[in-house]
Amino acid sequence: MEQKKFIIRQISIFSENKPGRLAAIAKALQEEGINILAFSIAEADGFGVVRALVDKPQKAFEKLSGIGFNVAFTDVIAVQMKDIPGGLYEIARILGDGKINIEYSYAYSGRDAAVLILRVDDVGAAISVITKGGGTLLESSMFQ
Amino acid sequence: MPREDIRRLQYRLLKTLVYRLYSFSPFYHNRMRSAGVHPDDIRSLEDIRKLPFMVKNDLRDHYPDKIFVAGQEDLIRYHVSSGTTGKPTVVGYTQNDLNNWTASLARGLVSCGLGRGDVLQVSYGYGLFTGGLGLHYGAERIGVTVLPTSVGNTERQIELMQDLHTTAIACTPSYLLHIGEEAEKMGVSIRNDTNLRIGILGAEPWSDNMKARIEEWLGIKAYDIYGTSELSGPMFCECTEQNGFHVWADLAYVEVLDPETGEQLPPGEQGEMVITMLQKEALPMVRFRSGDITSYDDDVCGCGRTHPRVHRISGRVDDMLIIRGINVFPSQVEYTLMTVPEVGQHFMIEVDRRGALDDMQVKVEVRKESFSDKITDLMAIRKNVEHRLRNALNVAVNVELVEPGSLPRFEGKAKRVIDRRKI
Numbered sequence: 421m422e423q424k425k426f427i428i429r430q431i432s433i434f435s436e437n438k439p440g441r442l443a444a445i446a447k448a449l450q451e452e453g454i455n456i457l458a459f460s461i462a463e464a465d466g467f468g469v470v471r472a473l474v475d476k477p478q479k480a481f482e483k484l485s486g487i488g489f490n491v492a493f494t495d496v497i498a499v500q501m502k503d504i505p506g507g508l509y510e511i512a513r514i515l516g517d518g519k520i521n522i523e524y525s526y527a528y529s530g531r532d533a534a535v536l537i538l539r540v541d542d543v544g545a546a547i548s549v550i551t552k553g554g555g556t557l558l559e560s561s562m563f564q
Numbered sequence: 565m566p567r568e569d570i571r572r573l574q575y576r577l578l579k580t581l582v583y584r585l586y587s588f589s590p591f592y593h594n595r596m597r598s599a600g601v602h603p604d605d606i607r608s609l610e611d612i613r614k615l616p617f618m619v620k621n622d623l624r625d626h627y628p629d630k631i632f633v634a635g636q637e638d639l640i641r642y643h644v645s646s647g648t649t650g651k652p653t654v655v656g657y658t659q660n661d662l663n664n665w666t667a668s669l670a671r672g673l674v675s676c677g678l679g680r681g682d683v684l685q686v687s688y689g690y691g692l693f694t695g696g697l698g699l700h701y702g703a704e705r706i707g708v709t710v711l712p713t714s715v716g717n718t719e720r721q722i723e724l725m726q727d728l729h730t731t732a733i734a735c736t737p738s739y740l741l742h743i744g745e746e747a748e749k750m751g752v753s754i755r756n757d758t759n760l761r762i763g764i765l766g767a768e769p770w771s772d773n774m775k776a777r778i779e780e781w782l783g784i785k786a787y788d789i790y791g792t793s794e795l796s797g798p799m800f801c802e803c804t805e806q807n808g809f810h811v812w813a814d815l816a817y818v819e820v821l822d823p824e825t826g827e828q829l830p831p832g833e834q835g836e837m838v839i840t841m842l843q844k845e846a847l848p849m850v851r852f853r854s855g856d857i858t859s860y861d862d863d864v865c866g867c868g869r870t871h872p873r874v875h876r877i878s879g880r881v882d883d884m885l886i887i888r889g890i891n892v893f894p895s896q897v898e899y900t901l902m903t904v905p906e907v908g909q910h911f912m913i914e915v916d917r918r919g920a921l922d923d924m925q926v927k928v929e930v931r932k933e934s935f936s937d938k939i940t941d942l943m944a945i946r947k948n949v950e951h952r953l954r955n956a957l958n959v960a961v962n963v964e965l966v967e968p969g970s971l972p973r974f975e976g977k978a979k980r981v982i983d984r985r986k987i
Contacts (some may be wrong), residue, residue, distance in 0.1 A: 430937075434935050434942075434967060435967065436966050436967055461904060462941050464942060466964045466965065467964070467965045469942070471937065477628075480676060486966060488967065488970075490930055490935040490937075490968055492936065492937050496936040527971060539937070
């Protein structure tokens, strides 16, 4: 499938909400020479989920599982945004009009443009909607 | 009653009890046979120590009513409490059992100064738990006006206490402290703005400090009350001397044993309280190991009564916890967690006292297979575990999800409880 190249494997790590946990994760990734391209922390009462795009997801998964973390892969997509007012609206409108529900999202402002990472309920449909709507999806090869 | 007459009466009741059990209770008959004891071997009150023990698990193992000695048609009441594992324990009462239970509490309430003209607010739970209904009947018997508020809705409890001029309250000591705190938030001083003068407090361990604090702060007298569902329910209450609860000798025979050796300990020494109910019909309890650590005295009390006195419970021989007056065993938590595939079998129980109330937290590990990237899924797992624990324990529990492998592993005897309460 043509769509496949746009699907990015994000790693999600279960973490207790207490000092030192993020450091433990980051240290493990450093030891393996893994680069973190984007990441976010979602927090609930007493625990959280660390989500990250890394350059070597399989290696990261093995390393973190090996030291006892609960790790899972999740498929996400990355959309390029114009780094100007209205940039987010443009993408959000396309998804809204296409009836795609965003489960969660995080963004970073890169050198050339801003990037929006999206976890949606239907990845395939989201890719078609964004492509048709004129949005620019980033290929997973750019990250991994 | 002179001490010698009491002992003679106890011996006669014991003898009758043992013959009755040997003849009509297959359970206790077998237990006596395996212990090599025959009713004829009981020739004095001291011979009670030849009789085999009964324990909490005997009720669970014979769920629901297999060790009852009365048929269902002779029962007029059931009560149910949670057992040491997932299975509850059922107790049953004949009319005589209920009469004796009521009379025991009536005598206890009179001994601490309650009577006609008093209003007793019963803030123990009504229903399957024995506390509410037990005190209710006992108080009515002596002409006390009962206000059956049951547990919870503290604001309403305080309003009713003022409006109906409550003079005495029966509840756990920690709940009374909570009532005191809530009252102050409402601008009500229990000491100055209510007629409360007596607290009948029990169902959980409490200390001299806590008693002093309650009496001083709330301006009342605090009396200890003791019982377990196996004995019928709340059963024995302190007299105005406040020097241990009287165990009515015509209803019960109390021993304090070294929990290790089973040896009888003399008055004043701490050990496990073992109780024989001398007159129970539906569910006789012989040498029931309460698991409660305490000491007893059998000199004549300052109030003139000759019945032995047992002091406030200072601890447990097993790992039973008492959370807001409800018995909780770590084994119940373990059993419940086994029914939830999303979490592992390792757990830790942490107990704190927030304000005046107990707060129980259970930490569990999320299994790798059930880890989801979605926070809502994880929250749902936690809610599910909380819900199941609440149903199994009858106590609200906060569940915390922790990383796999982060809880301590035990070799040999597990210590899965951290109790930080200071009482």
